[in-house]
Amino acid sequence: MSTFLGMPATPPRSPYGTGNLRGERTFPQAAHDELRNEQLRRNLGRATHTIRAKRIAVTGELPDWEELRDAGAAIKTDTMNRLPELLERLERKVTERGGTVHWARDGVEANEIVTRLVRATGSSDVIKVKSMATQETGLNEHLESAGITPYETDLAELIVQLAHDRPSHILVPAIHRNRDEIRQIFLDHIPGVDPGLDNVPAHLAAAARAYLREKFMTTRVAVSGANFGIAETGTLSVVESEGNGRMCLTLPDTLITVMGIEKVLPRYQDLEVFLQLLPRSSTGERMNPYTSMWTGVTPGDGPQDFHLVLLDNGRTAALADRIGREALDCIRCSACLNVCPVYERAGGHAYGSTYPGPIGAVLTPQLAGMHAAKDDPNSSLPYASSLCGACFDACPVKIDIPSLLVELRHQNTEQAGTTAEKLAMKAAATVMRNPKLYTAVQKAASLSRAVGVGGRDRTISRLPAPLDGWSDSRDTAAPPTRSFRSWLASAEGAATMRAAAEEGARRTADDRTGGERTADNRTADDWTSGDRTADNRTGGERTDAERTDGDRTADDLTEGDHQEGQ
């Protein structure tokens, strides 16, 4: 227990064995299975590229995008610095307006609070708005074990729930399913669905509408998350598209909102920043179709019984760490997922956590730890990144994810030793098309940390093998004081990378003829064969002038030092 006197104690992480912040297998092990899923890869590729192009278009529309990002980042830093005061204010305001505030030390406690509140209403059903916090705590499973049936009302969450599946993307959780599969899921699991239902998305959506309509009209309790909670006024906000959020926030008698403590914002005015940053970064829209904002209870309008559950579950542990603290700034827009070459190949399930992708690779170990047990799968997450920097460029609150990952790797090495680090890196590399080049880049990146210049301007004085050999033989040693990323984007970096790529391809071919194919090599082959695929080059995908592929070949690299949204 913490007290105000004496030495500060390190806050605990999310308790081991609870919730959904740890997979059963390491990232590379899980990714191998996902790599075989062609459907997933195709869908994910299409989804991420489409959303990315839309995001670039609508963020490019705003001449003050960078100023908004600066404001967003500063508001979040300010929030973390003043968290106790802001949460107490939020609590006071919500209470003044007729709401009840609960505090949960961890996910188990949050689940118990929600269950108790639902029981008190006498209802055996709850309708749910898509909420990452309750996915993190495993609320649905907990409710079910208590005899309460939770109904997910977001279309994708409904698909995932009906199929007893897990979400694979923050924004489009059922992206791993195609229309035929969804049709079958509906036919199998929605009572009374028209057996003649076809696979047209509009018809599938209409079937979900009809099914959920009845739930909205009759269920007396709803559980939601929150995108923002305003300390100054006690206002909570949910940002959505389908209207299921409005239904859940408006029609029931009782509303229970579970919010991570990091989601608080100081002022109502801050919404002017985040209502621009979030929709444009998330779905690539100027504004999402619906946003609801409510303050406690309003007589005659909406639920008259309102509860806010403030959730820790490892957030204070993250706050006590420089890395975790920055990761808590995340507003869950999923832009970093959509630009990440590793995420695009591996898919969300491989991360084993509610939070996948680049931010998940940082946030998950921070919330739940990465050495909580022997061979903790979370210790593989910091290696699930090419460190290409695309996520940093895309992030609306400017979280320097690559630097945080390099720091986390460093922490992992301190705990587990360099052999573990090497193994982890090698294993993660097999996820990529060109594992050797990937490993080379990783080494260069961690070396750049070792040189000691943090942040964007990490410099390198020397390239590690195999890149050093190539640069020597070509008489093009990497200049000592450039940032790794600008070197990577230069003509010289490009030439070196091309050489390394050829080397990687040649060695892989050697491996193949040498008959030493291991399972890992086989996966690697899949990714090595051929150059950058033609379809990635055409179809306007490259309108997106971003650094996206850690393993792309030299041709791609010569496109210049792209920065988004200048």
Next chain:
Amino acid sequence: MTATARDTVLGRIRDALALAPAPAPATTVPRAYRTGRTLPDAERLALLTDRLTDYKAQVHTCTRERTAEVIAGVLRERGAHRVGVPAQLDERWLDAYDGEVLTDSGDIPAPALGELDGVVTASAVSCAETGTIFLDGSPDQGRRALSLVPDLHVCVVDLSSVVVGVPEAVARLVPERPTTLISGPSATSDIELERVEGVHGPRTLAVVIRTDA
């Protein structure tokens, strides 16, 4: 005495802040982004219309005098025989409508609202740049369920309430009011990323912009 969860969590936060002190002292938030923008009427109208249309809302413009006529036209065109209105909607707005008008009383249960063919409301503020209409539960806009459950929402927007950007709109809001931001009809892209309009909210959003109000 056992500590409450509240004390424990707040204590942990204070410990965390002590263990990892802020990299920089008190941050002042740079607000160099655009605020307080203005544009002439015609430009705000054009921008809002463009954005609403882009998000598949129907847009009608009229003068104050023709409000009732245009609203009646929209309702007729959509085959709406029975519409709901909030308690204090300007009753002259439905003068030209020959269908049944139900005034919301707050105790009408949600399923009954679902039997309406549509709803007509006013609005609080609109943001031209994003095509967003803000409802704040004022007596001419009604409780949130009223503009949510029926399948057609006819929303009247006075041009004088249309501002350029998000900061200008947020500045006009009253935080404590239940506020709904509407940008086009509901939509989902959850199935193979194919956009489907109209999931749970009103499947049709018709916006009547009054250029002299």
